Amino acid sequence: MADLSINFAGIKAPNPFWLASAPPTDKAYNVVRAFEAGWGGVVWKTLGEDPAPVNVSSRYSAHYGKNREVIGFNNIELITDRSLELNLQEITQVKKDWPDRAMIVSLMFPCEEESWKRVLPLVEATGADGIELNFGCPHGMPERGMGAAVGQVPEYVEMITRWCKKYCSLPVIVKLTPNITDVRIPARAALAGGADAVSLINTINSITSIDLDQMVARPIVGTQSTHGGYCGSAVKPIALNMVAEIARDPATQGLPISGIGGIGNWRDAAEFMALGAGSVQVCTAAMLHGFRIVKEMSDGLSRWMDEKGYERISDFSGKAVTNTTDWKYLDMNYQVIAEIDQDKCIRCGRCYIACEDTSHQSISQLIGAEGVRRYEVKAEECVGCNLCQITCPVEQCITMVPQATGKSYMNWTQDPRNPRAVT
Template identity: 40%
Template structure:
């Protein structure tokens, strides 16, 4: 099954994930191939299989109207929808049961774990109302302050890799560009129209008085939780954002000021631009914070133009240090969250996790690391609020298929699997296992093993690898580079 899923990932990767997809509109059997493809792209394989099951079986279709209508064909060639549907039809089908996805954050009940994080994706009434209508449990509204920043243009750029348009993302955008009164009115309207949805008011003051006043105002406007933005890495003024988050004394002072102005739960949003996040997190909790949010974006400089030597996003020939986000920062986020959850002072403190979440699997990793809710921005910016469909469906199906009944059943389950380096097994070797029927003989494992490993592989007459166990140290570089997943973990034996 893994080989089929790998092939499907490759095929669906070509899809533009169009709005009002032409392939679906053109289907003569009234099938929705675009929805199947979207489920696959967001790792909801079981969901894709059910969508195909619930509709007319298009695997026998021979008119290919969907492929003729494919927008991608205007660029190079149509997405191989016929092959995708055939592949999905060969996957196992599991009927999922109803699962309780509700969770809580600092005592506030949430219908599911999925929140929009404080950013441009939730910056006015219409945007957040649309997201709520689509199924998001809540939104950490874009940070509000007593001032309106002057923004630059452009303010976004991305990292590309080997044909992938969007691997990492950088922004140099600041807090809300609406006035405080406009933002407060957004809160009032949203709470009136969506009383069961959760509004997290992200605030940023310039002194203690502003932190206290902002906390009072957002509570009066209908916020359910307050998030202190101690972590924005690119504010144009000093003493703001991550300038606070790296300083335990400032974190403590402004947390106390915020708590002074409200009875609502308060989250301290932590900066990753620090070595030990638990130090400032402890300062926040000891000052009265009820929970934590982590991580914000990472300070970055990216995409130096080798002709002009300017960096992106270029603003009149110049740029600045900005915040890096996207899938690439997920391992960093998980590490910081782990460090806080195993800290004796912070172990039982609620955390709303974020950083590189694209799919339900990503979200589940954060939940397994101890986050009761997760927040998402960059994936929404790339794909839209519609990702909530597969976030909810994918997590529901996973819990159902594994015999769990609710989200809390997996909360923190990964923490015990992470130990200090000296406690790892070091007197045995796990050798790689080669599936020769799946191997295509590309030689990627061989060249990587020789040039970056221990020269333990050579090519046989069929171009496929032959391993020398006397040289293999079980590093599994070969497994990581194999493009067709023909190498896996094999037998573990004691070292000689």
């Protein structure tokens, strides 16, 4: 049986599944229910200075797929609206009652050293296992110079991280904003400031939809709205890319990463881990489906690890990083072409339409005497783009088959067709 326990930047947990700092971790009641369900840790909802912020109503909106499946989730909720004292009391008690679970406390304070100096000892006194610096919240507290207002300025990231390492002995995790051109830059700044780890991604600036009757974006507050933080399954590709960028950057290589963004099942978690994440944080999936999803996540990951022969998460964490590179280093001589399994084909014609209208006209539509359609790939025309495979509704009906070209590896920097090729 696979061992799911982790030691992430010195923080131990029975499994890598943590609840992210968000509404589900705003109070002891929720966190205890999460621990009872089997979560390995939580990041307590972001604490700030008193007086606590005031939230509005309503706060959430969504981007839907078919059958009202929530693809993306948007929120304009701020950090905790409960007092600092009450939160610290509850954190202390929960950690005392659940000593084996990871308790991380998310923090957001102004860019004033005295504020951090005053509060950090209070947080450490709770018995928490670590702190997470919220440098990513995209929509709240700018008047106090916090959230993404900090995360977008590498000098601030490094400065505050240094303060935390100076006034606190707990592991420091820096949560990065995706609302930036190059996520590697703040990650490097966090490391320069002494960060023990980074977590990413925080939410993305977004407006999910417009109420065309009232002519106002959602969520609606009276007659107005504003941009919020976007999360959920839709942001997973963006999150995976940013995790990979940090994991393969020579300047931050080896820096522990807690992966966040669209994780809803064990496979999502495994993908983040394959790109270097040592723990994963979940929010939207728990809000949509409840805390019990962690059972399926843990069981699924454990079964997959057993199948692959991985005894612990560290056995496969980061294994996909070395296979992730810049476009210019890809093999220009590698070639695949599409192949349609006629036994599985349902003759819907989606592959043909997609290829004929928008791609390379490399699929033939053949109509028999009885009007029966058949689709065949024109091997000499196929460029291996795999659009047909993506549009096909039948799994494994269309496969991309590698071709023997007789040519050795050659990347774009070596290609004679490149006017700047290295010869």
